[in-house]
Amino acid sequence: MATKILMLGAGGAIARHVINYLKDEKNVKLTLFARNTGGLAEQAPNASIIKGDVLHKSDLDNAVKGQEIVYANLAGQIDKMAGEIVKSMEAAGVKRLIFITSLGIYNEIPGKFGQWNERMIGSDLIRYRHAADIIEASSLDYTIIRPSWLTDKNETAYETTQKGEPFVGTEVARKAVAAYIVNIIEHPGKDVKASVGINKPGVYGDKPGFY
Structure with missing residues (x-):
């Protein structure tokens, strides 16, 4: 049986890499959700848009x-969106959530990099911290x-x-983040x-x- 995956904010740059990794997987049924769906059907002809x-x-x-995994790759009112996603998933009995926030939400970055990140x-x-708090307080497997x-x-x-460990790395490729997300989807x-x-690393x- 194919795993049913809903991607929220599927037009985002990281999400596009995730789609590329998964679009030809026979054991995955993708649903791509976005405010602007331009190009998604061409990128993933087998997905629902x-x-x-x-x-x-x-x-x-x-x-x-009816989904099994929800992956959210969103921007804007991220805390409000997190609240709506939690409510919708809990009501539908969908448990597994993968949600992108930001580094620095727990003051976990030591030294000058932490100060620079907070300034930027x-x-x-x-807002990102509030989103994380909402998700962490939910019943979801996030x-x-x-x-x-x-x-x-x-x-x-x-x-x-x-969480609770210091964060020190200053950059990461969007493609690498997508590889981690795909690893979570597969496991x-x-x-x-x-x-x-x-x-x-x-x-x-x-x-x-x-910078």
């Missing part, structure tokens, strides 16, 4: 129903992902840290009820090299 808004309850409820992201960190500063490099190397028992930092410093 839904044009919708996470903050429109009927759009979200209809998409979530600013008040958005509060994995919250906190990626480092993102690059478009064609590489898949990553290392992870758990849904991994990193359950976890908040996971993800960064490129060996690239540490006071700020990302591209």
